[in-house]
Amino acid sequence: MPSSPLTIAIDGPSGSGKSSVSKAVARELGLGYLDTGAMYRAVAWHCLDQEVDLTDQEAVAQAARDLPLEISTDPDDQTLRVGGTDITSAIRETRVTSQVSTVATNLDVRAELRRRQREIISEARDERGGIVAEGRDITTVVAPDAEHRILVTASEEARLARRSTELHGGADADQVEATRDQIVRRDRQDSTVSAFMEAADGVVTLDTSELDFDQVVAAVLALVRGEVEPAQHEEEPATSPDGHAGGPA
Numbered sequence: 001m002p003s004s005p006l007t008i009a010i011d012g013p014s015g016s017g018k019s020s021v022s023k024a025v026a027r028e029l030g031l032g033y034l035d036t037g038a039m040y041r042a043v044a045w046h047c048l049d050q051e052v053d054l055t056d057q058e059a060v061a062q063a064a065r066d067l068p069l070e071i072s073t074d075p076d077d078q079t080l081r082v083g084g085t086d087i088t089s090a091i092r093e094t095r096v097t098s099q100v101s102t103v104a105t106n107l108d109v110r111a112e113l114r115r116r117q118r119e120i121i122s123e124a125r126d127e128r129g130g131i132v133a134e135g136r137d138i139t140t141v142v143a144p145d146a147e148h149r150i151l152v153t154a155s156e157e158a159r160l161a162r163r164s165t166e167l168h169g170g171a172d173a174d175q176v177e178a179t180r181d182q183i184v185r186r187d188r189q190d191s192t193v194s195a196f197m198e199a200a201d202g203v204v205t206l207d208t209s210e211l212d213f214d215q216v217v218a219a220v221l222a223l224v225r226g227e228v229e230p231a232q233h234e235e236e237p238a239t240s241p242d243g244h245a246g247g248p249a
């Protein structure tokens, strides 16, 4: 356990690798892990299950406030339950993935989940020395005071190929096309409420397009351990470097 509590906030678009990398970093550092996207997926799953009209903003917000959600912060046990029902696999189904942005762009849902996320982060800091929390607005809204803030990016091509391989076992033209809605359309919709395509001030950008998984984990660990000097995004001057941390040392 680190000597003083540590929050590592990681954001990024879909398929950038933030969930798998965050989980590995949490394991390596003995920290908790919070998948905030899973919380949005849980609300979407619940609304579909209970036939709540997703276009009824107030009904969806109320469903979020009432949701008896149990989420694990153990990186080795990512079980998710709603009222005792295990929904760990169900939240990954296409019917949830294709609808989740409607829930995630509901500002009252965001307020409720942000409140819960901050509670979970605070508890993990007290009880297990810290946490790696990942999503779309962790570096900017949920935990802007985190000790480390990283935006994990990758080219659209790389993200499509990764998700296609994960879902369809390959990245030929048809498989990539079948994945496009899950990545491109969803990111566009999600971007209307969170800024996760560009790093905010003080957030380090890690472009993973040319890095394999182990290299990305090594790069994040090097940043956290202070082994590389982070090139942070700064607004001015216009001639400054563009804030890329580069690959592993």
Ligand SMILES: Nc1ncnc2c1ncn2[C@@H]1O[C@H](COP(=O)(O)OP(=O)(O)O)[C@@H](O)[C@H]1O
Residues within 6 Å of the ligand: 012, 013, 014, 015, 016, 017, 018, 019, 020, 021, 162, 163, 166, 208, 211, 212, 213, 214, 216
């Ligand atoms: N640097 C990488 N190179 C290739 N594949 C990767 C890399 N990082 C993650 N992956 C794989 O890409 C897929 C998407 O990663 P994931 O962590 O779910 O992304 P996100 O949480 O950003 O949507 C997973 O199958 C994961 O194992």
Ligand SMILES: Nc1ccn([C@H]2C[C@H](O)[C@@H](COP(=O)(O)OP(=O)(O)O)O2)c(=O)n1
Residues within 6 Å of the ligand: 013, 014, 015, 036, 037, 038, 040, 041, 100, 101, 104, 105, 134, 135, 136, 137, 138, 186, 190, 194
């Ligand atoms: N902090 C967060 C986390 C996720 N979201 C939204 C964005 C996504 O459409 C859904 C699901 O997020 P998730 O991280 O599981 O999505 P991907 O697996 O990266 O494609 O929730 C959000 O708006 N804010």
